[in-house]
Amino acid sequence: xxxxxxxxxxxxxxxxxxxxxxxxxxxxxxxxxxxxxxxxxxxxxxxxxxxxxxxxxxxxxxxxxxxxxxxxxxxxxxxxxxxxxxxxxxxxxxxxxxxxxxxxxxxxxxxxxxxxxxxxxxxxxxxxxxxxxxxxxxxxxxxxxxxxxxxxxxxxxxxxxxxx
Amino acid sequence: xxxxxxxxxxxxxxxxxxxxxxxxxxxxxxxxxxxxxxxxxxxxxxxxxxxxxxxxxxxxxxxxxxxxxxxxxxxxxxxxxxxxxxxxxxxxxxxxxxxxxxxxxxxxxxxxxxxxxxxxxxxxxxxxxxxxxxxxxxxxxxxxxxxxxxxxxxxxxxxxxxxxxxxxxxxxxxxxxxxxxxxxxxxxxxxxxxxxxxxxxxxxxxxxxxxxxxxxxxxxxxxxxxxxxxxxxxxxxxxxxxxxxxxxxxxxxxxxxxxxxxxxxxxxxxxxxxxxxxxxxxxxxxxxxxxxxxxxxxxxxxxxxxxxxxxxxxxxxxxxxxxxxxxxxxxxxxxxxxxxxxxxxxxxxxxxxxxxxxxxxxxxxxxxxxxxxxxxxxxxxxxxxxxxxxxxxxxxxxxxxxxxxxxxxxxxxxxxxxxxxxxxxxxxxxxxxxxxxxxxxxxxxxxxxxxxxxxxxxxxxxxxxxxxxxxxxxxxxxxxxxxxxxxxxxxxxxxxxxxxxxxxxxxxxxxxxxxxxxxxxxxxxxxxxxxxxxxxxxxxxxxxxxxxxxxxxxxxxxxxxxxxxxxxxxxxxxxxxxxxxxxxxxxxxxxxxxxxxxxxxxxxxxxxxxxxxxxxxxxxxxxxxxxxxxxxxxxxxxxxxxxxxxxxxxxxxxxxxxxxxxxxxxxxxxxxxxxxxxxxxxxxxxxxxxxxxxxxxxxxxxxxxxxxxxxxxxxxxxxxxxxxxxxxxxxxxxxxxxxxxxxxxxxxxxxxxxxxxxxxxxxxxxxxxxxxxxxxxxxxxxxxxxxxxxxxxxxxxxxxxx
Numbered sequence: 001x002x003x004x005x006x007x008x009x010x011x012x013x014x015x016x017x018x019x020x021x022x023x024x025x026x027x028x029x030x031x032x033x034x035x036x037x038x039x040x041x042x043x044x045x046x047x048x049x050x051x052x053x054x055x056x057x058x059x060x061x062x063x064x065x066x067x068x069x070x071x072x073x074x075x076x077x078x079x080x081x082x083x084x085x086x087x088x089x090x091x092x093x094x095x096x097x098x099x100x101x102x103x104x105x106x107x108x109x110x111x112x113x114x115x116x117x118x119x120x121x122x123x124x125x126x127x128x129x130x131x132x133x134x135x136x137x138x139x140x141x142x143x144x145x146x147x148x149x150x151x152x153x154x155x156x157x158x159x160x161x162x163x164x
Numbered sequence: 165x166x167x168x169x170x171x172x173x174x175x176x177x178x179x180x181x182x183x184x185x186x187x188x189x190x191x192x193x194x195x196x197x198x199x200x201x202x203x204x205x206x207x208x209x210x211x212x213x214x215x216x217x218x219x220x221x222x223x224x225x226x227x228x229x230x231x232x233x234x235x236x237x238x239x240x241x242x243x244x245x246x247x248x249x250x251x252x253x254x255x256x257x258x259x260x261x262x263x264x265x266x267x268x269x270x271x272x273x274x275x276x277x278x279x280x281x282x283x284x285x286x287x288x289x290x291x292x293x294x295x296x297x298x299x300x301x302x303x304x305x306x307x308x309x310x311x312x313x314x315x316x317x318x319x320x321x322x323x324x325x326x327x328x329x330x331x332x333x334x335x336x337x338x339x340x341x342x343x344x345x346x347x348x349x350x351x352x353x354x355x356x357x358x359x360x361x362x363x364x365x366x367x368x369x370x371x372x373x374x375x376x377x378x379x380x381x382x383x384x385x386x387x388x389x390x391x392x393x394x395x396x397x398x399x400x401x402x403x404x405x406x407x408x409x410x411x412x413x414x415x416x417x418x419x420x421x422x423x424x425x426x427x428x429x430x431x432x433x434x435x436x437x438x439x440x441x442x443x444x445x446x447x448x449x450x451x452x453x454x455x456x457x458x459x460x461x462x463x464x465x466x467x468x469x470x471x472x473x474x475x476x477x478x479x480x481x482x483x484x485x486x487x488x489x490x491x492x493x494x495x496x497x498x499x500x501x502x503x504x505x506x507x508x509x510x511x512x513x514x515x516x517x518x519x520x521x522x523x524x525x526x527x528x529x530x531x532x533x534x535x536x537x538x539x540x541x542x543x544x545x546x547x548x549x550x551x552x553x554x555x556x557x558x559x560x561x562x563x564x565x566x567x568x569x570x571x572x573x574x575x576x577x578x579x580x581x582x583x584x585x586x587x588x589x590x591x592x593x594x595x596x597x598x599x600x601x602x603x604x605x606x607x608x609x610x611x612x613x614x615x616x617x618x619x620x621x622x623x624x625x626x627x628x629x630x631x632x633x634x635x636x637x638x639x640x641x642x643x644x645x646x647x648x649x650x651x652x653x654x655x656x657x658x659x660x661x662x663x664x665x666x667x668x669x670x671x672x673x674x675x676x677x678x679x680x681x682x683x684x685x686x687x688x689x690x691x692x693x694x695x696x697x698x699x700x701x702x703x704x705x706x707x708x709x710x711x712x713x714x715x716x717x718x719x720x721x722x723x724x725x726x727x728x729x730x731x732x733x734x735x736x737x738x739x740x741x742x743x744x745x746x747x748x749x750x751x752x753x754x755x756x757x758x759x760x761x762x763x764x765x766x767x768x769x770x771x772x773x774x775x776x777x778x779x780x781x782x783x784x785x786x787x788x789x790x791x792x793x794x795x796x797x798x799x800x801x802x803x804x805x806x807x808x809x810x811x812x813x814x815x816x817x818x819x820x821x822x823x824x825x826x827x828x829x830x831x832x833x834x835x836x837x838x839x840x841x842x843x844x845x846x847x848x849x850x851x852x853x854x855x856x857x858x859x860x861x862x863x864x865x866x867x868x869x870x871x872x873x874x875x876x877x878x879x880x881x882x883x884x885x886x887x888x889x890x891x892x893x894x895x896x897x898x899x900x901x902x903x904x905x906x907x908x909x910x911x912x913x914x915x916x917x918x919x920x921x922x923x924x925x926x927x928x929x930x931x932x933x934x935x936x937x938x939x940x941x942x943x944x945x946x947x948x949x950x951x952x953x954x955x956x957x958x959x960x961x962x963x964x965x966x
Contacts, residue, residue: 058330100320103826104819111815125810126803128337133351133796134803149812156323157816 003040003079004030009047010085016054016064019045023068023081031076039076045083052087052155084144086151087158094154101157108150118142165273166936167207167906168245169237175209176202176224177965185906186958189932191939193947194962200940203962204287204908207938210234210250211274212282240273241904274903282905288890289910290883320820327813334806344806347799354792361788378769385765389758396751403744405725405736412718418707425701426694430672434691437665441684444661448680451654458647465640468633473619479637480616487541489631491605491612492624494534498605501531502598509595531601535565538608545615557611564604830899834892835885839864841930842884842923850885880920887912887924891931898935906936913946921949929953 006026013019023043031039045055054060065081095105111118122138122145129137170183178199183192194200205222209215214232215223226232231252237260239245245260248270257270335344469475480488539561546555610620622630658680665683666676674690677683726733836849849865863871864885874882894907909928913921925946931937932954941947950957 058333100819100823103823104320104816107815107819107822121814122807122811125807125814129803131348131351131799133799137800137803137807140804145808145811149808149815152808153323153327153812153816156326157320 002034002037003042005042005044006030007044007046010045010049010051010055011047013049013051015051019051019054020064020068023064024071027068027076027078034075036075040079041076042079043081045081045085048086048088048151050088052083052085052151053158055083055085056152056155084148084151086147087155089154089158101154104153104157105150108146108153112143112146115142118146165238165240165904165906167236167938168239169235170203170207170210171235172203172206173233173235173249173251174226174228174230175206175232175234176222177227178202178206179226179228181962183960183962185936185938185960187936189929189937189939189950189954189957190960191941191947191950191957192960192962193941193944195964196942197966198942198962198964200942200962201910204910204938204940206234207236207906207908208282208287210236210248213253213255214250238270238273240269244269246270246273274905286894286905287908287910288912290912290914320816320823323816324813324820327809327816331806331809331813334802334809343802344799347795347802351792351795351799354788354795358785358788358792361785374772375769378765378772382762382765382769385758385762389755389762392751392754392758396748396755399744399748399751401725402732402736402739403748405722405732406739408718408721408725409733409737412715412722415711415715415718418704418711420704423697423700423704426672426698430668431691431694431698433668434672434687434694437661437668437687438684438691440661441665441680441687444658444665445680445684447654447658447661451651451658454647454651454654458644458651461640461644461647465637465644468637468640472622472630472633472637474617474634474637477617479634479641480618484545484616485631485634487545488612488616489627490541491538491609492627494538495602495605495609495624497534498531498598498602502595502600502602505598506595531598531605532565535561535601535604535608537565538605538612539565542608542611542615545612557607557614561604561608561611830896831889831892834895835888836892838888838891838927838930839885842888842920842927844923847885850889878917880916883912883915884920884924884927887927891927894931894935904935906938907931909937909939911941911943911946912939913941913949914943918945918949921946922952925949925953929957932957 008019008022008026010019013022026043027039027041030041045061061081061083065078068081069078089101091105094101095109096102111121119139119142122142126134126138166187167185170181170185172178172181176199181199181203183203185192192200192203201222202224205224209224209232224232233249233251235247235249237245237247246265246269247256247258247260247262249256249258255267255270256264257267258264332339333342335342339345539558541558542561543555543558546558609624613620613622618630662680662683665687669676669686669690672690672694674686677686722733726736832850839847839850845867847864848867851863851865851871862874864874864877864881865871874885877885898904912928913924916924928937928939928950939946939950947959951959
C-alpha cells in the first residue's frame with residue numbers, strides 16, 4: 001500500500017469535466033508507478049480559477065471523491081479531496097476597487113498582517129472546543145487558514161454577483 | 165439615464181401599451197387591472213432580462229403566445245437617446261434612428277447596476293416600508309438595510325447565510341447530529357476503548373492463575389474420565405471377545421454327503437454317447453439289411469450256376485465267353501458244310517456224277533483250320549482253369565485240324581479222278597467226312613463248355629441264354645460281396661460304439677445291457693444320475709465354502725478383539741458374567757461422573773478463557789490507539805473545516821459592518837434632511853445600531869435630541885422614515901459613483917396618514933428633483949398628494965384592461 005498526496009492547480013481548468021479528467025490522469029500515472037500496490041490518494045486543489053465557484057458548493061468535493069472512488073479501479077482509493085483554491089480574481093485589482101469585496105479583502109489583509117489578532121480571533125472561535133484532540137487547532141498555520149477562508153468568502157461573494 | 169418611452173410589444177396583457185414618462189416625477193395611475201405592475205416589471209425585464217423561472221419574478225407570458233418582448237427608449241446622462249429592445253433573451257440596442265450601437269453604450273448607461281441592485285435600491289413599494297418596523301430584527305436589518313446600504317444587491321447577506329449554514333452543518337454548540345458531534349463521540353468512544361483495553365491488560369495477568377487452575381481441573385477430570393472409560397472399554401471388549409469365541413465355537417462344519425462328483429469328461433463322454441448310440445443302432449440295422457440283400461444276390465447267382473451246371477468254379481470271364489461264341493460259330497459252320505456236302509452227294513447220286521477232287525479239298529482245309537483254332541482255345545482254357553482233359557482234347561483237335569488242313573485225311577483215300585462216272589462215288593465220302601468234321605466241331609463245343617466248367621448238355625442254341633446267365637451270376641455275386649463288405653463295416657462301427665458305451669457304463673459302475681436297443685436308455689439314465697450327483701456335489705461344496713467364510717469371519721472378530729493376546733482370550737473365556745455385569749454398572753457410573761466433571765471443568769475453563777480472550781482482544785492496544793488517533797483526526801478535520809468557514813463568516817460579517825458604518829453617515833445624513841422636511845422639523849435624524857449588537861435598537865431623534873425607538877413609532881412614521889432612508893440611499897449610491905437610474909415606486913404612500921402622506925409626497929417630489937421618479941398608484945389621494953407636492957409632475961392615466 002502506498003500513500004500519495006498531490007496538488008492539482010485549477011487555474012487552467014475550465015469546468016468540472018476538465019477537473020475530473022485532470023484528476024484521473026494524475027491518478028493513473030501514480031497507480032502505474034505503484035507497481036500493483038494499492039494507492040491511497042489525497043488531493044489538494046490549489047490555484048485560482050472559475051472552477052472555484054464550483055468547488056465551494058456544498059458537498060461538491062465529497063460528491064466528486066465518491067464519484068471517482070466508484071470507478072472500477074481496485075488499485076486506487078481516493079482518500080480525500082480538499083481545496084485551497086481561490087476564485088478567478090486578481091486580488092490587487094479587487095483591492096483598488098470600491099466594491100464590498102474590496103472591504104472584505106481589506107479585513108482579511110489586516111488580519112493576516114496582525115498574527116496576534118488573527119490568533120486571538122481564532123482562539124475565540126475555538127473556545128468552545130474543549131476536546132484534547134483540538135488543542136492547538138487555532139494556532140495551526142493561521143496564514144493558510146486565513147487565505148483559504150478569504151478565497152472561500154470571495155468566491156461566494158463573487159458568485160452572488162454583488163462584489164461590485 | 166432616464167426612461168423616455170416604454171412600449172410593451174408582447175408582455176402579459178399589456179401588449180401594445182406605450183408609456184412616455186418625463187424627467188422628474190411621472191405619476192402613472194389607473195384602477196386595478198390597468199397594468200401598472202406589468203409596466204413596472206416590463207421596465208425591469210427590458211433593462212435586465214425577463215425572469216426565466218417562476219421564482220425569479222412574474223413571467224408575464226404574452227396573452228397571444230410567443231416570447232416576451234418590449235422596447236424602452238432611454239436618455240443617457242450625456243443626452244444620447246438609445247432604444248433598448250429585448251425579445252426573449254435577445255437584446256438589441258440602437259440609436260434614436262434605429263441604427264445598432266452595440267451593447268456597450270447601454271452597459272455604460274447602467275453602470276454597475278444589476279437587476280438585484282435595481283430591485284433593492286431603485287424599486288420599492290409599500291411592503292418595503294412595512295419592513296422598517298422590523299429593523300431591530302438582525303436578520304431583517306441585514307437583509308434590508310445592509311444589503312441596500314452596501315449597494316451590492318444580495319451583498320453580504322447570502323454569503324454570510326451560506327457560510328453560517330455550512331458551518332452550522334458541521335458544528336453547533338448544542339448540536340448532536342452534526343459531524344462534529346459524531347466525530348467527538350467517536351473519538352471519545354475510541355479513547356474510552358483504549359483506556360478499557362489498557363485496564364484489561366491488567367486483567368490478563370490476573371486471569372492467568374484462574375486459567376491455570378481451570379486447566380488443572382480439566383486435566384484431572386480428563387484423566388479420571390480416560391481411566392474409567394478405558395476400564396469400561398476393556399470390560400466390554402472382554403464381553404465381546406467372549407461372545408465372539410462362543411460364536412466361533414458354535415459353528416458346525418457341514419456334513420460330507422459322500423457324493424462322488426463325476427468329472428466333466430465323464431459327463432461329456434455320456435453326452436456324446438447319448439448321440440452315438442442311436443448311430444450304432446442304425447448301423448446295425450443297415451448291416452442286417454446289407455446281409456439280407458447279399459444273401460438274395462447269392463441265391464440268384466446260385467440259381468444261375470445251377471442252370472448252367474456251373475459248380476463252385478469261378479464264373480468265366482468275359483474273354484472266355486468270346487471263345488465259346490467262336491466255338492459255337494465253328495460248329496454251326498461245320499454242320500452247315502456237312503449238310504451241304506451231304507446234300508450235294510445225294511444230288512449227284514441221283515442226277516449226275518459229280519464231285520470233283522478240287523471241290524472236295526477246300527472244305528476240308530477250312531475245317532482243319534477251324535479245328536486247330538478251337539483246339540488251341542480249349543488248350544488255353546484248360547490251362548487257365550487247370551483242366552487237363554481240356555488241354556488234351558485241345559491237342560487232339562489241333563492234330564486233327566492240321567491233318568485236314570494238309571489234305572492228309574481223305575486225299576489218300578480218294579485221290580484225284582477226272583472220271584465223271586466216278587464222281588458220285590467220290591462225293592459221298594466227302595459228305596461223310598464233312599459230317600465227321602461237324603461231329604468233331606460239336607465235340608470241340610462240348611470241350612469248350614467243359615473248359616468253362618459249364619454243363620456239356622448245353623446246346624449251341626442256348627448260347628445267348630448261357631451268356632445272359634453268366635452275366636447275372638457275376639452281377640449277383642459282386643453285389644453279394646459288396647453288401648457283405650458294407651455290412652461288415654457297419655457292424656464294426658456299431659460294435660465300436662457299443663464297446664465304448666459299455667466301457668463308460670462299466671467305469672460308472674453300471675452294468676451295460678446286452679441288447680444294443682437298451683443301451684440308449686441306460687446311457688440316458690446314467691447321465692441323468694451323474695448330473696444329479698454333480699449338482700449335489702456343487703451344493704455341498706457351496707455349503708462348505710459358506711461355513712468356511714463364517715468361520716473366518718468369526719475368527720477375525722476374535723483376532724480383532726483379542727489382539728493375539730492369549731491371556732486376554734483366556735480371561736474372556738473365564739469371565740464370570742454376573743460379576744462382569746456388576747463391574748460394568750459401576751464403571752458406567754464412574755464414566756458418567758467423570759464426563760460430567762470434565763464438561764464442567766471445560767466450561768469453567770472456557771469461561772475463563774473467554775474472559776481472557778476478551779481482555780486480550782481489547783488489549784490490542786496498538787490498533788485501539790490507532791483507532792483513537794483516527795477518530796481524533798476525523799474530529800480535528802471537522803473542526804478544522806468549521807473553523808475555516810466560521811472564520812470566513814465572521815470576517816465577511818466584520819467587513820459588512822465596517823462597510824455599512826462607512827456608508828451609513830452619508831445615507832443617514834441625507835435621510836435626516838428628508839425626515840426633517842417631511843416632519844416639518846419634528847424629527848431631525850435617525851440612529852441605527854452598529855452591526856447586529858444584541859439589544860441595539862433603531863431610533864429616531866427629535867429636534868430636542870430625544871430618541872424614540874422605532875418600535876414605539878406608528879407604522880406610518882416608520883414607513884416615512886424608511887422612505888427617507890431609501891431616498892438617501894439612492895442619492896448616496898449615485899453620489900458614490902453609481903449610475904443615474906430611475907426610481908420606481910409602487911403605492912409607497914399607502915400606509916401613511918394624510919399628514920405623513922403630505923410629508924412623504926414632499927420627500928418624493930424632492931427626490932424627483934435629482935432623479936427620474938416613476939410613481940405607480942391606483943389611489944387618487946396619492947396622486948393628489950403628489951400633485952400638491954409637485955404641481956409640475958407628469959400624469960399618465962392607464963385604463964383598465966379587462
